[in-house]
Amino acid sequence: DTGVSQNPRHKITKRGQNVTFRCDPISEHNRLYWYRQTLGQGPEFLTYFQNEAQLEKSRLLSDRFSAERPKGSFSTLEIQRTEQGDSAMYLCASSLYPRASYGYTFGSGTRLTVV
Amino acid sequence: KNEVEQSPQNLTAQEGEFITINCSYSVGISALHWLQQHPGGGIVSLFMLSSGKKKHGRLIATINIQEKHSSLHITASHPRDSAVYICAVDYGGSQGNLIFGKGTKLSVKP
Numbered sequence: 001d002t003g004v005s006q007n008p009r010h011k012i013t014k015r016g017q018n019v020t021f022r023c024d025p026i027s028e029h030n031r032l033y034w035y036r037q038t039l040g041q042g043p044e045f046l047t048y049f050q051n052e053a054q055l056e057k058s059r060l061l062s063d064r065f066s067a068e069r070p071k072g073s074f075s076t077l078e079i080q081r082t083e084q085g086d087s088a089m090y091l092c093a094s095s096l097y098p099r100a101s102y103g104y105t106f107g108s109g110t111r112l113t114v115v
Numbered sequence: 116k117n118e119v120e121q122s123p124q125n126l127t128a129q130e131g132e133f134i135t136i137n138c139s140y141s142v143g144i145s146a147l148h149w150l151q152q153h154p155g156g157g158i159v160s161l162f163m164l165s166s167g168k169k170k171h172g173r174l175i176a177t178i179n180i181q182e183k184h185s186s187l188h189i190t191a192s193h194p195r196d197s198a199v200y201i202c203a204v205d206y207g208g209s210q211g212n213l214i215f216g217k218g219t220k221l222s223v224k225p
Contacts, residue, residue: 033212033213035215037156040217041217041218042119042201042203042215042216042217042218043158043201043203043213043215044215045212045213045214048212056212089156091156091158093158103146103148103160103163104148104160104163104213105160106150106157106158106159106160107157108155108156108157109156109157109158111156
């Protein structure tokens, strides 16, 4: 297993366009999390899945954001009608629930720039 | 108000120095995580603690549950330790999501 993989690493898009990010978690991990991190801040929780079920969404996740994990493996995060305020690093993490001793594994993130 | 407070926000050290980064949180937790983030953005999990102390190489993490405080120590610091160190707490709710501090930016000069 190569860890948590996120694609693309970088995305530049024009305001108003739609973007989609992908996260491939560690294969045996049943939980998958999405976080957003802006410059100088710690990551903020967006949403998480247990298997294919989306169990919680943060208030940060506006109607323009949607996330899926259709087969309980990889996940996608889509942002519609992007705004400049969406520019951030989008991080994915996975874990085995109930929590294993090794905790969470993070991906390298997707850096989104909206111009 | 951030529920997880880290100090200092920025730290510059000379190679070889002993470094301490502190983390305080506001309510009871099930676990605390120390994470390392390099400029490229990816986060590496260093430790997960629920009590006591853990050591890995030159890194030591301690937690005091009663005082709601944790420290990350780096012995014999090296320029490759330069990174942002983030404390995150798991309040153990059904959600299982983490609450992160803002991070401590460490720069170790040769």
